[in-house]
Amino acid sequence: MSGKNKKELAATFSPAEIEASLYQKWQKRGYFKADAKSKKQPFTIVIPPPNVTGSLHIGHALDHTIQDLLIRMKRMKGFEALWLPGMDHAGIATQNVVEKQLAEVGKTRHDLGRDAFIEKIWQWKNESGGAILDQMKRLGDSVDWDREAFTMDANLSKAVLTIFKKLYDQGLIYRAERIINWCPRCLTAISDIEVEHKDDSGEFVSIKYGDDSLNITVATTRAETMLGDGAVAVNPNDERYKHLVGKKVLLPLVDRMIPIIADELVDPDFGTGAVKVTAAHDPNDFEMGMRHGVELVIIMNEHGVMAGTGTKFDGMDRFVARKAVVEELRKLGRVVAEKKPYIHAVGHCQRCDTTIEPRLSKQWFVKVAPLAKAAGDAVRDGRVKIEPEQMSARYFEWVDNMHDWCISRQLWWGHRIPVFYGPNDEVIVCGPDEKPPAGYTQDPDVLDTWFSSALWPFSTLGWPNETEDLKKFYPTSVLVTGYDILFFWVARMMIMGLFAMDGKQPFDVIVLHGLVRDQFGKKMSKSRGNTIDPIEFMDKYGSDALRFTLARGANPGTDQALAEDWVAGSRNFATKLWNATRFALLNGASVAGPLPKASQLNAIDNWILTRLDQSIAEVDELFEKFEFAKACDLIYHFTWDDLCDWYLELSKSTFITGGAEAENSKRVLGEVLDQLLRLMHPVMPFITEELWCSLTGAESLMITQWPKSNLAGQDHEAVKIVNLIQEIVTEIRKFRNDQGIKTTAKVAAKFSGLSKVGLAPYEAAIRSVTKCESDQGTFTAKTQVAEVVIEFDLTGAIDLVAERARLSKDLQTAKKDRDTAKVKLENEGFMAKAPIEVVGEIRARLAQTNADITRLTQLLEKLPK
Structure with a gap:
């Protein structure tokens, strides 16, 4: 190794002094770039694209730490490692940001018109969007910035149009009226993942339908929707209502006769055992209504305002109408029972917190049954592996029961649906290189954001073009993501990747990590006030400390807790490593020349080399198995315990004495630090780079080799010797503590039996770490370990x-x-x-x-x- 980059380490470790400059160095020298023409084996990760409106949150920090760890390790192992970055256009979120800006000057998107509004969004994206990309650099993400992608880029948009047409031509995309999640504020259908369920306080009201000759009581929390009821349903096995099935009952307030039907979906033990069926405003009711031919009655407009009921409630907001309907029913004596308050889970729009309205609407859907089967088969036949394996059950539960996917959104920002309507209701779909005939108008809706992000593993590599990137890096190697979007994103990438790429899976392994919770295990939320800002932690403790804390808590598929004290502890660990390396450099630790043979080394040197070798083997295996927490724990204990607390302390006397043995130990210490810093680099890239370059004088850790273990060269006899030394030292320390002797006080001691157990050469080391001086004195107390007896002269040492x-x-x-x-x-x-x-x-x-x-x-x- 060249020594030209060697430099003296600062007396104290300050992350802020080294991180930014090191990242600039890596980026400037092109260490992150991947070469599609390389003959090396590829290893590919595509980043889960964050929203263009987003900023780095603690979940991103965990996700990115794991991905960077894998990429840096594989790069050092000689793979052509590509970590591809990019962002999602985030349809609703981005449109909301710009609409709020317009609202501040008293305008709406309609004032601008569609084209001008979209141009305004692009302007915002170019000027203010993507702040998260700079935050990724703070974290140390070694992504290939030259390949940065955006879901609205030209080629990614081409991929969207191509696959839409391909799906449509094969009968896998259709348009139909279905119940969807509707946001009355955003005025669009939204996906399930954009719905947050919260406990709301409502009223559980029991209402009598019918008249004196035939009546039945139903219970509901949404009384206003009764105006759109098409039936009352009971369980076919409920003896209370069997005689009523098939008959009709009077629907109050609208004076319409509706049938009483029997359906297995009804729970006879819930409420009165009879439920109202509002097929146009409830997903379960819709399915039931389809089975029984129930009338679909729409009673609200797109703003959640009552309309078309023919009653005095038309024009009322749905929540105002709810109270008004109950009050009117109460006057008519039809409220049989009320439960206030009644706490139940209600869906809210993730973007604006408006209560979601299930709504019958004509939308575009993907027919997922055949696609989902292929996605299930890819995991079952082993083409795709899920880590941890037990998460496979959840995956199968979703893909085996997947409903058709609503892909249309009533927005302006996004990929516009490539469907065109002719003057006589003709329908055509245009691919990326096709244009509609004159007189055709395009569907105004855009595609669900998840539609384009489902193409991410191959669209970012150039598909539908046959690019060098696509040939080299697809299928991707590992997908790292939280288990909470296993269905919404992962399953959809599977169905799209297998469909578009002729059965080639989008990734070989799916690594699922858990959520980051607070130190008490509670989910983080702004309302609880327990959210953690990773930027603040990086500012305070450094990026390496945050990364190490997150990786050390990352057990596959399980949630992890995080507290500031733990990040501070990781910062202390980094400082310990810094000080140990600085001590080593000040004492002449070296990487120059070959490592001395085992026969030339003392047992303490051979022991630390053996422990290093064992640690490399175990950490390497654990990283490859995605057991990040266990691997980081091993790194921590080897560094803090074996290296700092034992090896350095036991070797100090050798360094002081000097001579050939000291020179050998300096070379061993250099070797241990060299290999340890390589092993730690994927988790703590900044501090390891600074220390390694100072130790070796070489260019960068990023372009050096991953450490290799040599199990055959381990010295187990040396391990036994050092284990005995540790027992003796521990016993002496315990004895001193029991006697109340200060840790800084020196005590006269006499050792007997060291020669019998082969420890005579290490007496100086034992005395050094236990502060035991010469064996001259009046020895009045003693302790023993194995055949070694230690006698103490406590005169003056204690009161x-x-x-x-x-x-x-x-x-x-x-x-x-x-x-x-x-x-x-x-x-x-x-x-x-x-x-x-x-x-x-x-x-x-x-x-x-x-x-x-x-x-x-x-x-x-x-x-x-």
Whole structure:
């Protein structure tokens, strides 16, 4: 390795001093770029495209940390690694942003017109959109910026038109009236993922339908929708209502006769066991209505205002009408029972928080049955693997029961549906290179944002063109995403990828991580005030600390908690690593020249090399298995415990003594840091780059090789020797602590038996870390580990009178606690009444106090007289 990039490390670790410049260095030198012409094996990740309106939240930070970890590792392993970045145009969210800007000057999109409004959005996108991209750089994302994509880019739009026509021509896209999620504020259909269910307080009202000759009571939380009822339904096995099935009952307020039908969907134990069927305003009612030919009665306009009922409620907002209808029914004596308040889950628009209205509407749909079957088969036959495997059950549950997908949206921003209508109701679909005949008008709707993002793994690589990128990097290797969008995005990418790419899966492995929750395990939300801003954490503790904390909590498929203290702890870990490397450099640690042979090294050097080798093998395997939390925990304990707390401390005496042994240890220390920093780099890229370049003088960690383990070269005898040294050191430290000797105080000690166990060469190291001086003195206390006896001269080391008094007081307290526990356990009356867990606690306390009494008695006996 060249030493030209070597530089002295700062005395203190400051992330802000190194992160921005290092990222600029990486980007300027082209380390993130992937080459489609390369002969290397490809490894591809396409980033889940964040919204163009979005900013980096803690979920993104976890998602991106895992992806960057995998990409950096594979790049170091010699793969042609492509991490492709980009953004989603986010139809509703982006349109809302610009509409709010217009509202501030008293205008609407209709004042501008469609073309001018879309031009306004593009202007906003170019000037203010995509702030998240700079935040990704803060996090250290090593994405190929030259391939940055946007779902409204020309070629991605071409892909949308191409696949729409292909689906339509094969009868997999159709237009029909169905119940959809409708937002009366955004005035569009929205997808299920854009609906947030919240607990709302409502009224559960029981209403009598019919007259004195025939009546039935139904219960509802949406009384206003009764104006559109087409039937009353009961369970066919409900004995209470069997005699009514097939008859008609009077619908109050509109004086319309509606049938009583029997359907298995009705729960006889809910409410009165009879439900109103409003087939045009409820998805379950719609399905039931289709089965029984129930009339579809629309009673609201697109704004959620009552219309067309022929009653005095027309013109009222739906919520105003709800109260008015109940009041009118109450006057007529038809309210049988009321429950206030009644808490139930109600859907709200994610973008504007308006209550969603299920609405019968003519929309465009994808017929998903054959596509979903192919998506299920790809996982079942092993072409696609889901990690963790237990998440497969959830995936199958969705794809095996997938409903047709509503893909049309009543917006202006997005991919406009390529359907054109002729003067005589002719319908044609135009591909990207086709134009409609004169006189044809285009459908005003745009496609669901998820439609274009479902094409992301191949549209970003150039499809429908046969590009070099597509040939090289498709199928992609790994998809990393949260399990919460397994259905909404992952399943749809599967169906589109398999369809467009002739059965080639869009990715080989789906890695699902959980959600990030607060330190108490609660879901983060603005209303709870427990959200975490990753930018603030990066500002305060550095990007590496945040990344390491997130990766260390990332167990596959499970949620993880996050607290600021844990990020601060990771910052302390980074500082520990910084100081250890700085110590190593100041003491001459080197990577120059070959590593000495094992026979030339002492046991402590061979032990740390063996532990390094074991750690590399385990971490590598865990990373490849997506067990990020376990891998990071291993890295942490090797670094903090093995390297810093043991190896560096045990080797200090060697460094001080100097000579050939010290030179060997300096080379070993250089080797350990070199390999450890490589191993840590994917998780903590900034600090490892700074330290590694200072240690080696080489250009960059990003273009060096991933560390390899050599299991055959491990020295298990050295491990046994160091394990015994650790036992001795731990026992001495415990003895000192028990005697109340300050950790900084030096004590005279004599060691016997070191030669018997092969530790004679390491006496200096043991004395150094335990602060045990020469073996000259009056030895009045001792302890033992295996065949090694350690005697101590405690003269002047402790205040014998004070120490005897302290131990005697602790002994009396322990005896008192023991006696109290024994009295309770020997009391038959107490034992007969006390809960089992209480008895267990007392028995445990008795066992602990007996152990304390033994320990304290022995300590008193060891004190010099």
